Amino acid sequence: MLVNRFAFLAVSLTLACISGGAQSWHVTNTFHPGGEGGWDYVTVDASSQRLFVTRSTHTQVIDSRSGKLLGDITGQVRSHGVALVPKLNRGFITDGGGSGAIFVFDLKTYKVLGRIPTMPDSDGIIYDPGTDLVLAVSGDGNSLMTFHPDIDPKNGKVTKIALGGAPEFLSADGSGKVYVNLEDKDLVAVVDLHANKVLNRWSVAPGGSPVGMAIDSSGQHLFIGCRKPQKVIVMSTATGKVEDALPIGAGNDAVGFDHGQAFASCGDGSLAVIGNKAGHFEVLQSVKTAPGARTLGIDPMANQIFLPTAEMLPAEAGKRPQPKPGSFELVVVSQ
Numbered sequence: 534m535l536v537n538r539f540a541f542l543a544v545s546l547t548l549a550c551i552s553g554g555a556q557s558w559h560v561t562n563t564f565h566p567g568g569e570g571g572w573d574y575v576t577v578d579a580s581s582q583r584l585f586v587t588r589s590t591h592t593q594v595i596d597s598r599s600g601k602l603l604g605d606i607t608g609q610v611r612s613h614g615v616a617l618v619p620k621l622n623r624g625f626i627t628d629g630g631g632s633g634a635i636f637v638f639d640l641k642t643y644k645v646l647g648r649i650p651t652m653p654d655s656d657g658i659i660y661d662p663g664t665d666l667v668l669a670v671s672g673d674g675n676s677l678m679t680f681h682p683d684i685d686p687k688n689g690k691v692t693k694i695a696l697g698g699a700p701e702f703l704s705a706d707g708s709g710k711v712y713v714n715l716e717d718k719d720l721v722a723v724v725d726l727h728a729n730k731v732l733n734r735w736s737v738a739p740g741g742s743p744v745g746m747a748i749d750s751s752g753q754h755l756f757i758g759c760r761k762p763q764k765v766i767v768m769s770t771a772t773g774k775v776e777d778a779l780p781i782g783a784g785n786d787a788v789g790f791d792h793g794q795a796f797a798s799c800g801d802g803s804l805a806v807i808g809n810k811a812g813h814f815e816v817l818q819s820v821k822t823a824p825g826a827r828t829l830g831i832d833p834m835a836n837q838i839f840l841p842t843a844e845m846l847p848a849e850a851g852k853r854p855q856p857k858p859g860s861f862e863l864v865v866v867s868q
Contacts, residue, residue, distance in 0.1 A: 558820050560866055562867075563864055564595070564863040565862050567602065568591070570590055571588065571843075571855075574613060575840075579597075579835065582598055584839055587613055591612070597837070606636070606643050608636070612626055612629075614627045614657050616668075616669075618660050619640060622640045623682055624637075625658060626638065626658075633652045633654065633673075633674070634648050635648070636648055646686040647686025647687040647689075648687075649684065649686065651669070652671035655669055656670050657700070657702035659704070661726070662707065663707030664705070667679070669691075670713060675696050677700065677713055694730065696731060697722065699717040700722070701743065702746045704748035710723060711724045714744060716743055719741045719742065721768065723773070735773030737768070739762070739766075740764045740775075742760040743758065744758055744785060745758030745787040745788035748770065754770065755769075756788050758781065763785065765816075779815065781799055781803070786799075786828045787828040789830070789831040794806055794807060794817070795808075803820065804819070805818075822866065823862070825843060825845060842861075843860045845857065
């Protein structure tokens with residue numbers, strides 16, 4: 534009986550730890566991979582334990598376990614985002630500088646295979662397996678750009694869909710619809726990828742200036758990070774109805790969703806953890822990260838979130854502050 538009591542106690546304590554920590558996130562590590570330049574989106578390749586981080590004129594490939602630099606893809610003017618298509622061993626980088634471009638690269642060697650001309654301010658980019666399309670937006674071109682990932686990397690052309698506003702980021706439902714934040718119009722554009730046209734434009738009020746976005750396809754929810762005012766808007770993908778509006782920190786630039794929770798990273802050094810309670814969404818936790826950590830990438834296999842940032846130098850008059858050389862880091866948040 535004594536052995537059974539100890540066994541019961543051990544199991545009880547284990548279950549208590551699991552349930553007690555189910556909604557507790559905290560910083561568990563900080564990587565210092567080096568490299569110069571700013572940063573934008575983080576794309577996680579969970580199956581190969583790699584992170585792709587755009588760094589202005591280049592894109593770094595980083596080991597998600599150790600923070601070690603694995604590769605560096607150079608030649609961009611102002612890189613923004615990365616989309617990965619492992620079945621074709623290809624990756625795609627949006628370059629918003631100049632007239633705009635998308636770089637096509639080899640996922641194993643990191644060699645650039647080609648540079649596809651696009652539109653100015655080519656920015657957010659994702660791969661939608663449901664339609665087998667790479668989807669990217671052009672802020673200055675007010676357009677959604679689409680193409681199949683087997684595109685000719687040197688002579689390929691993209692399809693352009695006018696959105697009626699300046700897009701920032703996007704999410705696809707896997708069934709032929711893509712939702713795009715129109716930052717300057719305070720709207721979400723709903724695009725039919727089969728017909729290549731906008732079906733609806735939905736208001737994000739009481740939010741404004743929508744930037745980050747993530748989707749819960751099975752639950753039919755969009756999570757939209759807004760800057761003015763600082764909120765995450767929870768919106769129905771079926772009707773466009775705003776279901777909840779939750780306060781977050783300042784300077785949001787990305788939102789992610791995984792395992793029933795949404796995450797909004799903010800430049801003020803906070804990460805909002807959002808979940809459903811009794812039929813309504815709430816901010817369950819605000820994790821202190823680091824100033825400037827405004828974007829994120831989620832590894833659903835390791836249950837980790839990666840947020841890039843750096844120490845910033847005092848801004849010169851009329852210019853944006855620049856990162857201190859050698860100070861780039863990745864903050865790792867885990868349960």
